[in-house]
Amino acid sequence: MLSESIQNKDNPLFLRRLKEDLKDFERAPLFPPRKVETVKYYLSNDEKRLYNGVTEYVEKHFNRALENEKHNVTFALTILQRRLASSARAIRKSLERRYERLKELYEKGQLIQEVGYDEEYLEDLEEKERWKKEEELLEKLTSAETLEELKEEIKKLEELGSLAREVEKKEIETKLNELKKVMDAEKLQKSEIKLLIFTESKDTLEYLVEKLRKWGYSVTFIHGGMNLDQRIKAENDFRNQAQIMVSTEAGGEGINLQFCWLMVNYDIPWNPNRLEQRMGRVHRYGQQHEVHIYNLVAVDTREGRILEKLFEKLSRIREHLGSDRVFDVVGEVLVGRSLKDLIVDAIANRRTMEEILKDFERIPDEVAIGKVKEASLEALATRHIDLTRILGEQRRARENRLVPEYIEEFFKRSAKALGIAMKRQDGFWHVTSVPFEIRNQPYDLKAKFGEVQREYSKVSFDKEKAFKGQAEFVAMGHPLLEAVVSAILTRYDRIAGEGATFLDPAGKKDGIIWFFEGEIKDGKNITAGKRLFAVYQEINEQALSFVNPAILWDLKPLNKEQSQASELSCPSDADTIKSFLVTEGLENYKKELLERRQRDAGVKKKYGIRSLESTILDSDAKISDYETRRMKGENIPEATIQNEVRRREDLERKKQRLLKEIEAEVHLYATEPTIIGAVRVLPGKMQGEMIADEEIEQVGMEVALEYEKRQGREPEDVHLENLGYDIRSRDEMENYRYIEVKARAREGAVALTPNEWLMAKRLKEEYWLYVIVNTATHPELYVIQNPATHLKPEEEVSIVRYIVKDWKNKSERAN
Template sequence: MPTRPQIQEDNVLKSPFWPEKVRVISVKPIGKSQTKIEGVGLETHRFYNPILFEKDFKTIEILEERHFLFSANGESLFLYLEANRIRNAFQFDPLYAVNVSQIDPLPHQIEAVYDYIIQNPRIRFLLADDPGAGKTIMAGLLIKELKYRGLVERILIVAPGHLKDQWLREMKDKFQENFIFIDRNVMNAAWGQNVFNDRNMVIISMDFAKQEDVMFTLKDTTWNLCIVDEAHKMSAYKYGEKINKTQRYSLGELLSPITNYLLFLTATPHRGDPENFRLLLDLLEPGFFADTAMLSESIQKRDNPLFLRRLKEDLKDFEGAPIFPPRIVKTVKYFLSDDERKLYNTVTEYVEKHFNKALAKDNRNVAFALTILQRRLASSVRAIRKSLERRYSRLNELYEKGQLIQQKMEYDEDYIEDLEEKERWEKEEELLEKLSSAETLEELKDEIEKVGELVSLAKEVEKKEIETKLNRLKEVMDDERIRQTGAKLLIFTESRDTLDYLVEKLKAWGYSITSIHGGMDLDARIKSEDNFNNTQVQIMVSTEAGGEGINLQRRCWIMVNYDIPWNPNRLEQRMGRIHRYGQQHEVHIYNLITTDTIEGKIYNALFEKLSRIKEHLGSDRVFDVIGEAIIGKSLKDLIMDAIANPKTMDDLLKNFERILDEEAIMKVRETSLEALATKHIDLTRILGEQRKAKENKLVPEYVEEFFKRAAEALNIKKEERENGLWRIASVPFEIRNQPYEFKVKFGEVQREYLKVSFDKEKAFRTQAEFVAMGHPILEAVVNTILTRYIQSATDGAIFSDPERKRDGVIWFLEAEIKDGKNEIAGKRLFAIYQDRNNALSFVNPAILWDLKPEPEHSEYSEISLDKDTIMSFVISEGLENYKKELLQRRHRNAEIKKKYGIRSLESQILDSDGKISDYETRRIKDENIPEATIQNEVRKKEDLENKKQRLQREIEAEVHLYPTEPRILGAVRILPGKVRADMVSDEEIEQIGMKIALEYEREYKRTPEDVSSQNLGYDI
């Protein structure tokens, strides 16, 4: 039992008073019988300061004295030090998350995560790449990287409801990250508990999250990282001095302060409204841009730290080739038959009449219901017939019950637009079937009679089977020689009824068909996608449910839009199913558009304008900004305005022509944020980072070799299978028995693994489980090694150098740089070689792979071991340079924050001060200025001043970095190996070779550096 005087600074203690081994910082007597021991946990770095009585000392065991006897088992020490290196893999593998995830990343994805997002001390970032760039992949890389660095544990993903399955699937399949989805059912089952506090990795629908009770629950939570997909939906608009905030924007305001890191994802951040864009950025860093002028300045000078945007034509692969093949979009025009035109005109007259009546009464829900009917009319005769039948039947039921339903529904158009397709259909049908502009039962009866006439007319037209659009589809298929070549075809429609109609017709034509629609569950959609990609199925017919989250580019390059969605974003999303990375063919898109309907005329005029814009831009990045960019309003509003007032149609078309092409081009460039797009990606640097990972020996081959050696030591039964795969037959209980925190972070360790691979390509090819850093079995092995062999690190061991170049000691240390907020700014492992003359130099921490463990108690000559000298060397020669490296970027970020953030807040404070002075002056002149108005402005000014002070403190803290005391992990005594004489390298010949190589490189104007002493596996 140790006594109080025996416990000294730097001792490592083991006791029931701590949940882990603790290194002593100080021992302070308190009175005669109590002692305060201050220490830091070896695993968690948590601070402990218990006050103990004399009797408590019998539970304390002093584990180590800082004397290296070099008596430990060399293999045990190798495993311990290599486990430390794996636990800090991100230091040695600059692309750590890339190499432990089952993805094939592209240069722009690597650049976004490693050169932009993760470089921010406090991540507040908008990633705004074009559609198809793989923003979900980039988010997954960020999650993986931050989790392994120990920077995040609680992660919240907020996404549109229809994308939740895609997020769950991609995080699990590609990154082995298991999220859960929380909805109303999960919340209700929690019996009043805060369901978000019990889960660390959560996905939630944006429109569920914006509901009042859900926001109230979220307000009492905190997160390390929050990711918002389709973040542009969190919109706010400024009208004069008033800001109109949507519920989604209010959700963003709630999320911003409850998360440390915040990442927004969107492909359409701007929409032609700079103020709307500024307000979106305001959610990331409140007050960072006082006005749009300051925002424009940052875009022009390309020094905005809050966002990154790359356009699809600038995205290249590692060979420098464009990742998106050409895309040819053709408008296929057709005229309605006489019968179809009669049906169209009659239904449109009905819609016009009741739409205008609803608007006059400010009944926007009835008006919205009628827009749904008009869209069905544009889709197909089958779709309008079935919609009219359902409306006729439901209105009859209401009439018989004596009911009129005109009341406001509990959801708005934006809410419905963002629902999953099945729910959206249900809500749309509810609106379409129940709501009427009729104010009396007599009016309702008249409307029912009219709808009945429309049903009869639709049936007559359908019975004649003269649908012109279907014939144009057949012509497109013939032109593309679909039947002769077996080429696959993707057809999109908005309507489930139209989908059923097309499936019937295409099957009758003899084609093999599959389909995707919102009524299918995730498994059924995956099966349909797989059938299309991997079997002889030739045609897929899909509603908008297939417009997101499925990838069909491997086998399909021809697509037909059977109807055109009134939401242009959906058009771009549809095309993105086949026009994306991995497509090997020129993509052909056909839009079927009639020339003699209101919608058709508008689309034709728009597409002609867009065609001219495309010629100027050299790009077709225009479909998702059709309305806002060119005509300043949404397509839906444009079409319904024309339907409500047909007389304006000619004026509308003339307005299109009045908009100069140059003006439209400028608007498209503004809306697509071309000015802030980053065009150059440094491929050379990224390839260099990949090479660095190989040099540091953390590529799969070395991880696999470490696991094999660790398995031998830990009695894990394994057997090699064919194709280089492994079966882990039995995992001992000690390794499976991990704490709760481990299971939350990495998952459960299984008793056995039937088929695993340490190579991700091989794992993907053979359907094996991919084992890499972050996988439960590897992390459990690392944990067990670090616990079991800590004494080996304390004792040290002997290794020999087969090349006979070294005779000395190699020290292994871990050190951190912290900032003024006491947060870790950087962490490094160092290996320092001390030769027999006590000269010190840095070597690669992977050096043990090139050395050979010698038997315990081998003879060796003594070398002076001075821990303080080693510490001083690491701090002055290693950490000081590392600190400068970190400070360089931090100073740049700080200057940008001062330039825009501080300046913006000062500008707003000045404006507020001016308003207060103005109010006071007007009061002196006896003008009636309410006290509440003045006090509101005073509070606003105080809030701005507080924000400025907080930002100033944050900037100061981020640029004041300091090194913490390095921690010695272990040391090895290295001896010259016993090598046969014919294998000894000739140093003189080696130096001659080095000299020739260096001169050759200099001759070609390169700057070679001799790094032979660092043991990197290469000399220059």
């Protein structure tokens, strides 16, 4: 289905590619390399006795439960085995809890061998809920058929618990010592390098936090039992204060820790996908360092030998491919068996270790390499990816995105007004103190954007700079910026309604700019899009037109006294202006959104509904198979069948819900526009040579446009859109020039607006300044590429312009 969607160009932007293959449009890798190392160790004699005792107990009761088809019991015992592999603390506490619960059931004369849910159901639960269910299984399910057998099992658990307490009491856990060796080798104590440690068990997490703090490290942690606010705070603590974070699988979901590049898997999940999810917390877009990952494996245990063999095979494949891509597709190196299946075979002793390890050689390395390449859909991507469309989307995003300098300037001014303390430090901002009223945000804002912290040690408003400097990237959607925007809107809402007065230094505008928020909603009453509209109303002719809201950057604000001394009145009809906005602005915006939504809806119908229908058929077949096997006398638990029936019903509900959602998503309507504010714009006067002459400017535009055509490019005149450039020009290779045109009647300095200068800094090599001199007589064109780098303008605050006097020395005469 994926192949079909790509070939039909229904979904050209979705490709399953391994992160190691991804490059930017300059062909530079998006992800730095990662080095994965297996740290092999052997258990101490005491640890070995504990391991053998627990594993023999698990093997005995696992096989007994398997013979009686008590699948919940077998699953409970694998949980116990995983706790054993995690830490002495985890197995000790698990054994004690199981002992106490089974003893309680024995005293009540109860035997519990089944519950109403299975392993597959538990895999889909949130970690907190999964832990709760797993403890329930582990503590009360038994393979015992009689109370006498249960009594014998309880006695064995008491012996094993005593053995576990002895091991823990000696505080010589080998794995912990191996962790310390890794930390010493990476020189953690002598540096600020951060370390992320993963474990499956909450008991192990608490044990590690306790030990690491005793060693003198600053430590934070995250696990599934923590609420959203606690997780966000832990992530922020790790970024700004703590050197080490200990995390369970919950930390492998939804958090970004690319400021950390050292990771240790204290225990290895039996599901390889979870291993890759863990690695993905640090090996992700924005990571600037080579990532080091250490897997701790006890090679003298049953599961350890299997993991050792797996990692050896993956290492050979990795060396052949020249990348670490193999961890994304572990399943491709095994035939018909999962990693968990092999480990369970070893624990239950159903096959010899030699037989199990041979499974890794059933697929030769060269065949496995081919499967890895096939899994990444390399050929499919090469044949069918619509690169032109992707580049077009990237181009539009670059042109339309909110310039970081705007956000930074807004934040600086807002911080001053709101009492946020910040200082410049090594090219970044250090936000030293955020007042309580800014941090004390309503729950809805916290749930959507996250918690606002008291301090941010390293902040940048530029994405590339933030990534390279391992700083916090503050943009729209960041909790701090969203809280600041909310506070400014609340504090100045009334004042904004009173309006303001600005001066147009160019002397071209005399009227009012009305600012509206336009919103389009869908059939679910969910916002499909919001846009800020600016409508310019001329003072005399009352003509209406749209202008770019960024025009404010090019105007000079007047103080209260100057505003009162000016003519502020301007006849207006609010209904007329709103009507113009709805018919000329919102309707076009709705069409733009609807076109995109209709295309997405078609894809959802064509592939989403088909996928659900296919899964429903698979579920029907599974239910039918269960019933057939039961009729033949096989013992299929009723709970297993009912779980599948519920799953099938849930799939049908999802299908119907998706159909309704698709219908609602293409039903768009515009809400009534909201007036945000208005500004009165008065015409100012440039001094001397800086006076604008529309006729001269028009001739300059014609000269620039003709030059572009002679050079074989396709120029587009956009000077009325206030984009920060006058011409967008491209050649047949899709190379773009963003051209600002300055025309002089004779010669002299040129003036750039703040918007033009910011766009020059943003677009760099793609931004060009075209200066036409002697325009009134014999026009001469001079061109300057990347003026932000080559020119040193003088900022004239009084006229809100950047004056460039030495442009000719940096320019090239155009033929």
